[in-house]
Amino acid sequence: MTEKKLILQLRDELRQHNYNYYVLDNPTISDFDFDMKLKQLQTLEAQFPELHDPNSPTLRVGGEVTKNFKTIAHRQRMYSLDNSYSKEDLLDWETRIKKLVDGPIQYTCELKYDGASISLTYKNGTLFQALTRGDGSQGDDVTANVKTIKSVPLKLQGDFPNLFEIRGEIILPFEGFQTMNKDRIAAGEEPYRNPRNTASGSLKLQDSAEVAKRPLACFLYNIVGDNLGIKTQFESLEKARSWGFKVPKQARCLNSIDEVLEFVKYWDTARHDLPYEIDGIVVKVNDLHQQAELGFTAKAPRWAMAYKFKAEQVSTLLNSITYQVGRTGAITPVANLEPVELAGTIVKRASLHNADQIAKLDVRIGDTVYVEKGGEIIPKIMGIDRSKRPVNSQPVHYISHCPECQTLLHRKEGEAQHYCINSKGCPPQIIGRIQHYISRKALDIEGLGGETVALLVNAGLIHDVADLYPLTVQDVLPLERMAQKSADNLIKGIELSKQIPFERVLFGLGIRYVGETVAKTLARHYKSVGALSEANVESLESVDEIGKKIAESVYDYFRDETNIRLVSRLVSYGVQLELSEEAMANQTSILSGDRIVVSGVFESISRNDLKALIEANGGKVVSSISAKTSYLVAGENMGPSKRQKAEQLGVPIVTEQEFLEKF
Ligand code: AMP
Ligand code: ZN
Numbered sequence: 001m002t003e004k005k006l007i008l009q010l011r012d013e014l015r016q017h018n019y020n021y022y023v024l025d026n027p028t029i030s031d032f033d034f035d036m037k038l039k040q041l042q043t044l045e046a047q048f049p050e051l052h053d054p055n056s057p058t059l060r061v062g063g064e065v066t067k068n069f070k071t072i073a074h075r076q077r078m079y080s081l082d083n084s085y086s087k088e089d090l091l092d093w094e095t096r097i098k099k100l101v102d103g104p105i106q107y108t109c110e111l112k113y114d115g116a117s118i119s120l121t122y123k124n125g126t127l128f129q130a131l132t133r134g135d136g137s138q139g140d141d142v143t144a145n146v147k148t149i150k151s152v153p154l155k156l157q158g159d160f161p162n163l164f165e166i167r168g169e170i171i172l173p174f175e176g177f178q179t180m181n182k183d184r185i186a187a188g189e190e191p192y193r194n195p196r197n198t199a200s201g202s203l204k205l206q207d208s209a210e211v212a213k214r215p216l217a218c219f220l221y222n223i224v225g226d227n228l229g230i231k232t233q234f235e236s237l238e239k240a241r242s243w244g245f246k247v248p249k250q251a252r253c254l255n256s257i258d259e260v261l262e263f264v265k266y267w268d269t270a271r272h273d274l275p276y277e278i279d280g281i282v283v284k285v286n287d288l289h290q291q292a293e294l295g296f297t298a299k300a301p302r303w304a305m306a307y308k309f310k311a312e313q314v315s316t317l318l319n320s321i322t323y324q325v326g327r328t329g330a331i332t333p334v335a336n337l338e339p340v341e342l343a344g345t346i347v348k349r350a351s352l353h354n355a356d357q358i359a360k361l362d363v364r365i366g367d368t369v370y371v372e373k374g375g376e377i378i379p380k381i382m383g384i385d386r387s388k389r390p391v392n393s394q395p396v397h398y399i400s401h402c403p404e405c406q407t408l409l410h411r412k413e414g415e416a417q418h419y420c421i422n423s424k425g426c427p428p429q430i431i432g433r434i435q436h437y438i439s440r441k442a443l444d445i446e447g448l449g450g451e452t453v454a455l456l457v458n459a460g461l462i463h464d465v466a467d468l469y470p471l472t473v474q475d476v477l478p479l480e481r482m483a484q485k486s487a488d489n490l491i492k493g494i495e496l497s498k499q500i501p502f503e504r505v506l507f508g509l510g511i512r513y514v515g516e517t518v519a520k521t522l523a524r525h526y527k528s529v530g531a532l533s534e535a536n537v538e539s540l541e542s543v544d545e546i547g548k549k550i551a552e553s554v555y556d557y558f559r560d561e562t563n564i565r566l567v568s569r570l571v572s573y574g575v576q577l578e579l580s581e582e583a584m585a586n587q588t589s590i591l592s593g594d595r596i597v598v599s600g601v602f603e604s605i606s607r608n609d610l611k612a613l614i615e616a617n618g619g620k621v622v623s624s625i626s627a628k629t630s631y632l633v634a635g636e637n638m639g640p641s642k643r644q645k646a647e648q649l650g651v652p653i654v655t656e657q658e659f660l661e662k663f
Helices: 003-023 031-047 057-061 087-100 174-186 195-203 208-213 233-242 257-273 288-294 355-361 427-438 450-458 484-499 502-508 516-526 529-534 537-541 548-557 561-572 581-587 607-616 640-649 656-661
Strands: 071-073 107-113 116-123 126-132 138-140 163-171 217-224 252-254 278-285 304-308 313-325 331-342 345-351 368-372 380-384 595-599 631-634 653-655
Touching (some): 003 057, 031 057, 087 257, 087 288, 107 233, 107 304, 116 195, 116 217, 126 138, 174 195, 257 278, 313 427, 331 355, 345 380, 502 529, 516 529, 529 561, 537 548, 631 656
Antiparallel strands (some): 071 138, 107 252, 116 126, 163 217, 278 304, 313 368, 331 345
């Protein structure tokens, strides 16, 4: 088979697997095999840039960076929906529309997904553009970001129209949201508040590679276009599904408002079992002719109505407030409630976030509070029933000292959270740091769990992560519930962790803002903890994707005596604190260290792909020519000043063809 054929075949295969996995929820190949095929395609595409396809499955990983999103007018306005909250509201709507159309009315009922609306345009079966709703008449072009969402088809299947728009909702399922938050907490960052805002925030990230990492999904519900030959809303959902879109199966075509009310009632409870958030039901007149007769008001279609569920709210007693100390010393106030049932679960605690939140609510011990569960995982206190406030109640005095070590708390200007800065002597911080170090994405020490860490610390056997390494079986045997076998496993696990690569050890150190990805970037750049610890803020900030906040945090970490001692003890025990030879070898590639300027228009490859190709091969794309430039890749119509400058400075100029021959 020629390479060209192979590339096309791999693209088709990968597309089908994506569809099976993300749209049908029915994968037919292992993740590993999928990755192997994807890598193979990436390699081939780098060799044959002339076969570039903007809709290749390899582009799902993102990489395109958008500094300013272009604002583009919607060909047809994106309306919002009128809301109803009761049976009476829905019956009123029915009365209104019955006066405006002839004949019986059928309704298509769909779930109202709580995310960010999106409008996708397809031309000749490929995704052409993705726009946010914006103000309804114009939205932002977020195509590069949306392309990374795996359930959005880049190429359609079946019998689709040549040109149409399809609208839907980008959502973040609960599970993915929780995983993202676990990772953030592990990196010492504030967790995201709810899936909806996180989904819409994701669409506006500048780096599409970041979007690609987020487990977003896209549900479609509305086809817009001329002469599509579709007669009903329900039919359009089926059509969209047949072209490869993800259209949830819960939609129903119903014959009366009574049936609609039953559907609404069913989902008011059943929604708690869905893996994603919905905030209501959308009822749409099914017949598209009737829809056209009904038309739009200035704000919304007359032919549709959203039924909004009440966020479930209960009232209960606030018994006490406790303060938790996290690994980074951050204090979180937690409300302890008289247990109460809410949205199908028993709630005992609610988050109060920080001191400002408590002051704003003026919540007091003994108050009857309203608790609500929105998209958030932990319920929130929404307000207080003042009529039930005990006469002698007092405002909450936020703690001034750490509940665990009695150190005076600090609060930095502009930050909402109070911190206990006694990082070395505060037990939950000590335990939290060690728990982070042994966690799955860090050192992943088998045979050692979070509870055992607490036991070890409380028994005075360890004070920091380096103390793990000299532990012996005899040391740990006396611990509660520690049998010979588990003691053996524990010590073996610790020994094995010396093989964990540098980047994961660096993540495990728990430096604030250094999450998994940042740790990887820093490890690859500096190659050893020695070089990293000597880097100044300027050097750190010059590393790709490292901003000021991270740079300062890393710099400060290595200016602390205790941290330096800790790291050097880890080195002495044989923990990996530099890149292995193997990892180094992987790093060197044909353009390694080259600084390349790209200018002009290219024939066989787009500018962005050319840049990606350079970076994938270890080169760096720089914007202006200097004496340090390795060479200039010149396309058509390159400005004369660039050529002159290159000639002056003796920077070699290569043509597109010459450059591509290297690969
Ligand atoms: P609202 O933002 O409350 O005005 O509600 C209108 C929004 O609901 C629309 O802009 C859509 O983004 C969203 N929506 C979610 N699910 C659906 C659905 N099944 N049909 C139509 N709109 C929906
Ligand atoms: Zn403390």
